[in-house]
Amino acid sequence: MFGKTWIQGISIILIVLLTSTCVLADDPEDTEGSYTVEPIEVKGKRLRDVINKPLSESPGLELSTSVVEQSEMERQGAKTLTDALEYIPGAWVETRGRKVKQFFSTRGQKYPYPEYAVDGAWQREFHEMPYFFSASNVERIQVIRSSAALLTGLSGLAGVINIVPKEYEEPETSGEIEYGTFDCYRFHLSHGATAGTLSYALNAGSDHTEGPEGRNSAEDITNFLGSLRWRPVDSLSIKANLFHLYGERELTQAEPPATSRLQEALERFDPLQSTLFNVKTYFRPSDKASTELSLHYIDRDNNFVSETETPHVSTREWDYEWGINLIQALGLSQSNTLRVGGLYNHWIAPNGKRFYVGRRTDLETYSAVIVDEHRFGRMILDGGLRWAKTYINDYGAFSINGSSRGFGDVVPVEDEWEPSIFNGSVGAAYYLSSILSLHFNLASGYIQPRVGSLDVNLEEPKNERRIKMDLGVRAGQVSLVGFLTQQMDAIALSGKTEEMNGRVMELYMNRDQDQIGLELEAKFEPLFSIVQPFINVTAMRSRAESEGEMKRDQESPQLIMNGGLYASRSRFDLSIFWKYVS
Numbered sequence: 001m002f003g004k005t006w007i008q009g010i011s012i013i014l015i016v017l018l019t020s021t022c023v024l025a026d027d028p029e030d031t032e033g034s035y036t037v038e039p040i041e042v043k044g045k046r047l048r049d050v051i052n053k054p055l056s057e058s059p060g061l062e063l064s065t066s067v068v069e070q071s072e073m074e075r076q077g078a079k080t081l082t083d084a085l086e087y088i089p090g091a092w093v094e095t096r097g098r099k100v101k102q103f104f105s106t107r108g109q110k111y112p113y114p115e116y117a118v119d120g121a122w123q124r125e126f127h128e129m130p131y132f133f134s135a136s137n138v139e140r141i142q143v144i145r146s147s148a149a150l151l152t153g154l155s156g157l158a159g160v161i162n163i164v165p166k167e168y169e170e171p172e173t174s175g176e177i178e179y180g181t182f183d184c185y186r187f188h189l190s191h192g193a194t195a196g197t198l199s200y201a202l203n204a205g206s207d208h209t210e211g212p213e214g215r216n217s218a219e220d221i222t223n224f225l226g227s228l229r230w231r232p233v234d235s236l237s238i239k240a241n242l243f244h245l246y247g248e249r250e251l252t253q254a255e256p257p258a259t260s261r262l263q264e265a266l267e268r269f270d271p272l273q274s275t276l277f278n279v280k281t282y283f284r285p286s287d288k289a290s291t292e293l294s295l296h297y298i299d300r301d302n303n304f305v306s307e308t309e310t311p312h313v314s315t316r317e318w319d320y321e322w323g324i325n326l327i328q329a330l331g332l333s334q335s336n337t338l339r340v341g342g343l344y345n346h347w348i349a350p351n352g353k354r355f356y357v358g359r360r361t362d363l364e365t366y367s368a369v370i371v372d373e374h375r376f377g378r379m380i381l382d383g384g385l386r387w388a389k390t391y392i393n394d395y396g397a398f399s400i401n402g403s404s405r406g407f408g409d410v411v412p413v414e415d416e417w418e419p420s421i422f423n424g425s426v427g428a429a430y431y432l433s434s435i436l437s438l439h440f441n442l443a444s445g446y447i448q449p450r451v452g453s454l455d456v457n458l459e460e461p462k463n464e465r466r467i468k469m470d471l472g473v474r475a476g477q478v479s480l481v482g483f484l485t486q487q488m489d490a491i492a493l494s495g496k497t498e499e500m501n502g503r504v505m506e507l508y509m510n511r512d513q514d515q516i517g518l519e520l521e522a523k524f525e526p527l528f529s530i531v532q533p534f535i536n537v538t539a540m541r542s543r544a545e546s547e548g549e550m551k552r553d554q555e556s557p558q559l560i561m562n563g564g565l566y567a568s569r570s571r572f573d574l575s576i577f578w579k580y581v582s
Helices: 004-021 059-064 070-076 260-264 404-409
Strands: 065-069 091-095 102-106 115-118 121-123 138-144 160-165 172-180 184-195 198-209 219-233 236-250 267-286 289-306 313-331 336-349 361-376 379-395 413-417 421-431 436-447 464-475 478-500 503-523 531-546 549-552 559-569 572-581
Touching: 059 065, 059 379, 059 421, 059 436, 059 464, 059 478, 065 070, 070 138, 070 572, 091 559, 121 267, 121 289, 121 313, 478 531
Parallel strands: 115 160
Antiparallel strands: 065 138, 091 102, 115 121, 138 160, 172 184, 184 198, 198 219, 219 236, 236 267, 267 289, 289 313, 313 336, 336 361, 361 379, 379 413, 379 421, 421 436, 436 464, 464 478, 478 503, 503 531, 531 549, 531 559, 559 572
């Protein structure tokens, strides 16, 4: 990065030498002294520009951030968003087959699981959608594995997965169709193009399966994504995305040792539907200032049907949210950049959601963030603080007073402020050369329990306090990161359940937890211009408080390994993948 001057010097010398030795003679027949050479590419790492990308997180998190491009998703044969995340360092996908079909986490971090953002817009209730979000709709996915993000919404200490919808720079049309066992079929059509200052993308697809016979596993989902981007001038960009999902899904019956009720349950969502719309505006009036404004609206309207008991139960689970996120970047000097921002999110579930159907929820969240970054020669330092506070207009999921069976008589919480939540971080990166760098990040703050969670006493769990540290080194395409997580009053599953309104609810508890580990990642240049291998290893020790002592956490893996190779020759390609989770 900081060898830019001498790289430019060498580039100029090479150009002069090539120009002086490769000039063609004036006479076409006089070719003596003329030479043909292959193009020479000179690579150098550009300086970080947070004015251009105001949502960029700390440089200390560079080695703890994974980016999955569309080309990788295609080579992996990824069908869904969670498929596309399978092979990043520390990735762990739990397929449970019930309401939230798949949970994704890194480094064993869960409860809460990492949050989601679409084109930088934080989503409060997105966890039910990744399994149905087609990978063919995605341009790239950015995953901050460290869970120390400050700028991408309120996902800081729980991690964040940012989904960037597909874009087109030139006309392109493609289609996919597949068929397999359990009467599975899938098709997807994509088209996009650029016309002057406008570019657009249209994607539509359908997935169907009957599932294993006798397991109540059928699914039939159709999805659509449309994107439009307008650049009227070089300094202004406006992008809009519309995503819609519609279908039905049966909830797979559980297998032993689950309770007999879950093994025999006949439940489904019919219909299952979600609509997401967001608009992002980026304005850069000068080299020293930029503004990014995002607005979003999401509507999820699902109908839950249970035929397990007579009479059959049918309940509407409808919720919607809208929000705005503003980030302003200012270059205070050539070496210093200040970013300030604010966020507002309003979430309403008129009839409640999940286990709280019949109990209205109406929450408003306000947040502000400030981050300052300074460059000292080869070193970049940054520090930031985010504040968040939620106002409860109406919430009936508290104060059960020891009996879930009396849930219908609970007096809702109304017109009340929750305590403020603060998260902060400091980070640093030192670039010894264009291929060798050191990175460090330290973050601390609080995590609130997910809306609607209850502990074994049927009360809302306490807030969790979390401290995170990342320390790593990169040498070319190889990186090594050490990480430490300390959780006080961590929000964890207790293993106990409670039947509530005919539905089984998992109960949580607060306990201390800690984690320490190493993450090694290596990507290689193509060998013989044919084969390109990769490998990453995450080894960690996870402990949890039990009977007053810190013991190994049996529910977290100690080792996660991913490896594979991409091979291509002429019109043929081959991809091989390998994964191990202890």
